[in-house]
Structure formats: C-alpha cells, structure tokens
Amino acid sequence: xxxxxxxxxxxxxxxxxxxxxxxxxxxxxxxxxxxxxxxxxxxxxxxxxxxxxxxxxxxxxxxxxxxxxxxxxxxxxxxxxxxxxxxxxxxxxxxxxxxxxxxxxxxxxxxxxxxxxxxxxxxxxxxxxxxxxxxxxxxxxxxxxxxxxxxxxxxxxxxxxxxxxxxxxxxxxxxxxxxxxxxxxxxxxxxxxxxxxxxxxxxxxxxxxxxxxxxxxxxxxxxxxxxxxxxxxxxxxxxxxxxxxxxxxxxxxxxxxxxxxxxxxxxxxxxxxxxxxxxxxxxxxxxxxxxxxxxxxxxxxxxxxxxxx
Numbered sequence: 343x344x345x346x347x348x349x350x351x352x353x354x355x356x357x358x359x360x361x362x363x364x365x366x367x368x369x370x371x372x373x374x375x376x377x378x379x380x381x382x383x384x385x386x387x388x389x390x391x392x393x394x395x396x397x398x399x400x401x402x403x404x405x406x407x408x409x410x411x412x413x414x415x416x417x418x419x420x421x422x423x424x425x426x427x428x429x430x431x432x433x434x435x436x437x438x439x440x441x442x443x444x445x446x447x448x449x450x451x452x453x454x455x456x457x458x459x460x461x462x463x464x465x466x467x468x469x470x471x472x473x474x475x476x477x478x479x480x481x482x483x484x485x486x487x488x489x490x491x492x493x494x495x496x497x498x499x500x501x502x503x504x505x506x507x508x509x510x511x512x513x514x515x516x517x518x519x520x521x522x523x524x525x526x527x528x529x530x531x532x533x534x535x536x537x538x539x540x541x542x543x544x545x546x547x548x549x550x551x552x553x554x555x556x557x558x559x560x561x562x563x564x565x566x567x568x569x570x571x572x573x574x575x576x577x578x579x580x581x582x583x584x585x586x587x588x589x590x591x592x593x594x595x596x597x598x599x600x601x602x603x604x605x606x607x608x609x610x611x612x613x614x615x616x617x618x619x620x621x622x623x624x625x626x627x628x629x630x631x632x633x634x635x636x637x638x639x640x641x642x643x644x645x646x647x648x649x650x651x
Contacts, residue, residue: 367399374401380414381407387418409642460536461575464495470510496576497535500566517566520576521559525551532561535573544639549579552636582638587630589645602630602645605638625649 367389376387385405394400405416442448457463466472467488476485496509498517508515523530528550534541548561565574582603591598606628610621626649631638640646 375419382414462535605629
C-alpha cells in the first residue's frame with residue numbers, strides 16, 4: 343500500500359451573494375426529519391427553543407455510539423414546503439451551486455472533477471503507450487520525479503492478451519494467473535479504482551498475503567467480473583514505517599503513547615482563474631493506525647491529526 347494519498351474536497355468562496363431560499367425554525371417543534379446509521383444508539387434530532395442563533399429555535403442532534411461497526415452517524419434534514427424568498431416550484435428558477443460557479447457567482451475549489459477519484463490514473467502514468475504524452479505535457483524532469491513517487495499500478499482488465507504478450511513487471515499472460523500466486527508472491531494490494539459505495543473504510547481493499555488462497559482467488563475473480571462497472575487496480579504492498587505517536591485519554595486525563603503506522607493526505611486548493619490557476623497545498627492530514635494494522639484508514643482506533651512544518 344502506498345503511503346501518499348491525494349485527497350480534496352469542495353469549498354465555496356463566495357464572490358456574490360446567492361439566495362436559494364430563506365427561512366427560520368421558530369414555528370417548529372418536536373422531532374425533526376432525519377436519519378441514523380451504523381453505531382448510532384440513543385439518538386435524537388429535535389427542534390429546541392433557545393439553542394439557535396440569538397436564542398431562536400434550533401435543531402439539536404444527540405447520539406451515543408456503541409462501537410459495534412466502527413462507524414456511525416446521525417443527520418438532521420430540513421424538509422418544509424412553506425419557505426419564504428424564492429418559492430417557485432420550478433427548479434429552473436433557482437441558482438444551484440454548479441450553475442452559480444459557471445456564471446462566476448461563486449468559486450469552487452477544487453473544481454468538481456470525478457477523474458480524481460480514479461486510482462487508475464497511476465496506471466496511466468506508467469503506461470508506456472502514454473509516455474510521450476506525459477513527457478510533452480509534464481516535462482521530462484517532472485515526469486521522472488513523479489515516477490519516483492507514484493507506485494507501479496496495474497488495471498485488472500479481463501481483455502485477453504495476444505499469445506506472445508505478457509503483463510509488464512508480473513510476467514503474466516492472463517490476470518487469472520494471479521490466483522495461483524504463493525502467499526509470498528501475494529504481497530499485493532487489490533482495490534477499487536474509482537467512486538463506489540464500497541470504496542471507503544478499506545472495504546474494497548484486499549491484501550493478498552493476508553488472505554487465504556481461496557479468498558484471494560475470489561477477490562481476483564470479483565475484480566475481473568466487475569471491470570465494466572467498477573474497475574480495480576493492483577499495486578505492490580509496502581509495509582508502512584512505525585512512528586512514535588500519542589493520543590489524549592479523556593477518561594484518564596493523560597497522554598497515552600501509541601506506536602503507529604502513518605498515512606499522509608495532502609489537501610490542495612485551486613487558486614486563481616484560467617492560465618493563472620494554481621494548486622496550492624492547504625494542509626496535510628496524518629492518519630496514524632496502531633502498529634499491528636496493515637491497512638491504514640480512518641478506523642475508530644486511529645489518530646487523525648493535522649501536520650505542522
């Protein structure tokens with residue numbers, strides 16, 4: 343598993359005020375619309391007088407979490423038809439966030455580009471058929487630097503190869519031959535490439551050396567069978583280095599040492615317009631998992647902390 347993960351999210355930098363609708367909650371009481379999932383127990387979402395801005399009615403969300411699944415949440419939903427302001431039933435009469443961005447009323451950073459969900463970009467960077475394209479677009483020096491940082495990546499495409507062809511670096515003639523690899527040869531990570539309801543919390547990540555022969559074979563078959571809808575990528579597994587860290591135990595009121603393995607996620611924001619637009623580093627999030635964990639993700643036992651220079 344590679345140590346550097348690239349992540350981004352959308353924020354809004356308003357250049358002009360855009361009103362979708364305006365309303366308040368003062369006339370509401372009782373339970374609010376909402377939902378819960380995962381480990382949420384003893385949850386509630388209610389309208390409460392005095393908790394809103396300036397002592398107005400606000401929506402209060404409360405919940406406990408029992409830790410069964412390692413994830414959970416509670417959400418409040420605003421659902422009411424009697425809003426003031428823009429009250430047209432015609433959706434075309436409203437300015438939505440993407441429309442407002444196109445019309446230069448607000449600024450989205452980074453821009454919503456689903457291609458950045460795709461880990462197969464790493465495989466395309468290593469593809470020899472695209473080497474001249476990358477050299478022309480990125481420059482020779484920058485391309486060489488990227489290749490030292492980006493792990494070699496394969497896309498599990500079930501398309502048959504010509505009899506004389508082999509998959510580079512692995513010397514396979516058919517992806518199904520992966521299933522016969524020994525445990526030592528299976529120091530490989532198999533995971534979904536792009537957006538999927540399963541691509542979070544390491545739910546689609548398979549470490550070959552950690553699986554039985556049959557489970558690894560099932561993971562390979564699943565990746566090949568799902569290629570048309572949700573392609574998968576393969577990378578070599580590199581065990582992350584153990585670092586010393588600590589967390590604050592609120593119950594005991596003290597810092598507790600925890601050796602852990604780290605994933606670093608830099609967050610980039612696009613600043614500027616047109617040719618002057620540049621991606622600037624906004625910050626770095628460190629996810630530190632206990633040292634006995636091989637796959638690093640935002641598990642409930644992890645430390646999530648911003649990094650400082």
